[in-house]
Structure formats: structure tokens, C-alpha cells
Amino acid sequence: MARAVSTRRKLTFTVIAWTIGFLMFFPILWTFLTSFKSEGDAIASPPVFLFFHWTTENYLEVQSRSDYFSHFLNSVVISFGSTLLGLLIAIPAAWAMAFSPTRRTKDVLMWMLSTKMMPPVGALIPIYLLFRDSGLLDTRIGLVIVLTLINLPIIVWMLYTYFKEIPGEILEAARMDGASLMKEVIYVLTPMAVPGIASTLLLNIILAWNEAFWTLNLTTSNAAPLTTFIASYSSPEGLFYAKLSAASTMAIAPIVILGWFSQKQLVRGLTFGAVK
Numbered sequence: 001m002a003r004a005v006s007t008r009r010k011l012t013f014t015v016i017a018w019t020i021g022f023l024m025f026f027p028i029l030w031t032f033l034t035s036f037k038s039e040g041d042a043i044a045s046p047p048v049f050l051f052f053h054w055t056t057e058n059y060l061e062v063q064s065r066s067d068y069f070s071h072f073l074n075s076v077v078i079s080f081g082s083t084l085l086g087l088l089i090a091i092p093a094a095w096a097m098a099f100s101p102t103r104r105t106k107d108v109l110m111w112m113l114s115t116k117m118m119p120p121v122g123a124l125i126p127i128y129l130l131f132r133d134s135g136l137l138d139t140r141i142g143l144v145i146v147l148t149l150i151n152l153p154i155i156v157w158m159l160y161t162y163f164k165e166i167p168g169e170i171l172e173a174a175r176m177d178g179a180s181l182m183k184e185v186i187y188v189l190t191p192m193a194v195p196g197i198a199s200t201l202l203l204n205i206i207l208a209w210n211e212a213f214w215t216l217n218l219t220t221s222n223a224a225p226l227t228t229f230i231a232s233y234s235s236p237e238g239l240f241y242a243k244l245s246a247a248s249t250m251a252i253a254p255i256v257i258l259g260w261f262s263q264k265q266l267v268r269g270l271t272f273g274a275v276k
Contacts, residue, residue, distance in 0.1 A: 079208035094159035162196025
């Protein structure tokens with residue numbers, strides 16, 4: 001039987017939740033507001049919150065100075081491409097670890113996770129040289145490959161967790177009905193793990209979209225995504241806060257909208273198997 005919760009406690013928890021949510025969202029709100037200020041209002045002290053002269057000149061100047069849609073297309077191709085490639089590799093790997101484990105499976109999983117603990121700069125020089133010699137510098141294919149490898153441990157771990165929640169008896173029944181290994185993965189396992197796969201897909205698209213270190217070091221212009229687009233507004237002449245805020249708003253808006261509309265699916269997938 002569910003425990004009764006008093007109205008006062010509900011109100012307290014609601015206020016705390018909204019306060020935490022506002023504090024987390026405030027930097028994005030401030031960036032959005034600053035993008036509509038003049039450079040003088042952007043650096044005003046004390047800062048002005050709402051009562052300033054609103055202008056869209058920053059967005060017009062950002063678009064005239066940089067090709068936003070080219071950077072946006074690069075971000076879409078790189079983030080979606082690396083995530084889909086990662087899923088193609090990770091689904092069979094997670095299936096093998098979840099349903100055909102060996103005594104080394106846990107060690108392999110821990111080793112994969114440990115690779116995320118290494119500072120990216122430690123692998124920059126060898127990867128840069130490999131990309132230079134193979135002609136992958138400043139290419140979408142190169143970034144898709146490197147972001148796939150970077151996020152692959154997370155994809156495998158998440159899918160492994162979801163697959164472990166699926167009863168093995170269902171797969172055994174499919175084998176008894178004559179299903180091959182390929183059909184078992186495609187027609188039985190994958191449909192049952194759709195919430196988990198969807199949340200993994202969304203989370204890794206966000207991670208790839210926000211990746212800055214590798215995109216800044218392995219691209220210059222042709223394959224430059226929106227992270228490079230933002231960085232271009234930090235120059236030796238100084239920081240132009242209003243224009244930088246406009247560029248940041250244009251860069252994060254697509255992924256914020258995607259996250260907003262897919263939040264139910266994301267939460268459902270992250271809690272997949274949590275309640276029996």
C-alpha cells in the first residue's frame with residue numbers, strides 16, 4: 001500500500017524541485033537573453049535581466065559571418081552517423097555479453113568503461129597523425145569514426161544493462177521455433193528493447209552533438225560542426241558576449257528541442273527494467 005504524503009510535504013518537494021530546475025536552466029536562459037542584447041548591455045554592470053533594448057542584430061551578423069546551416073548539417077551527419085554506427089556494433093556485442101557471457105565478460109566491460117577515464121588529450125597526437133596520414137582530417141567520415149569509438153563503451157554498457165532485463169527464456173523459445181541467430185537479434189531481442197535502444201540513441205546523439213575537444217582539433221572548415229561554429233566567436237580581439245550568446249543559442253536550440261519532445265521516451269528508456 002502506498003504511503004500517504006501530506007500536502008505540506010508535496011508542496012515542499014515541488015518548490016525544491018522547481019528551484020533546482022530553475023538553477024540548472026538559468027545559464028541557458030541567460031545565454032538566450034544575452035543573445036538579444038547589444039554588446040554594451042551584455043557587459044553592463046550590474047547586469048540587466050529583462051529591461052534592455054531587444055535586438056536581433058546579433059543573429060543577423062552571426063548568419064552573415066558564418067554559414068550556420070553548413071555547420072548544422074555537419075553536426076546532424078556526425079552525431080546521427082556516429083550513434084547509428086555505434087548501435088550497429090554495440091547491439092551484437094551487448095547481446096553476446098548479456099546472453100552468452102564468459103568468465104572474462106565483466107573484465108571486458110570494466111576495461112571498456114576504463115577507457116572513458118583517460119584524458120582525451122592523451123590520445124590526441126596519435127589519432128591526429130593517423131588521420132593526417134589517412135586523409136581523414138577535416139572530414140565527416142573521420143569525425144563519425146572517432147566519435148563512434150569514443151561513445152562505444154557507453155552504448156555497449158547501456159544496451160548490456162537493458163538486455164540483461166529481458167528473460168532469456170524468450171530467446172530460447174525463439175530458438176526452439178527455428179529462429180536463426182540473426183532473426184533472434186533482429187525480430188525478438190531488438191523489438192523488446194526498443195525503449196532502452198531509443199534512450200541510448202538519444203543520449204549518444206546529445207553526447208556527440210556537444211563534443212567539442214575532437215571536433216575543434218580534427219576539423220577546420222569542411223566538416224566543422226556547431227561546436228566549431230561557437231568557438232569561432234572567441235577571438236584574440238576579445239569575447240563578444242552578445243554574438244557568442246547568439247551563436248550558442250543557435251547551436252543548442254536543435255538539441256534542446258529534440259530533448260524536449262523526446263523526454264518521455266528518454267525517461268522510459270533510462271528506467272527500463274527498474275520496476276518489475
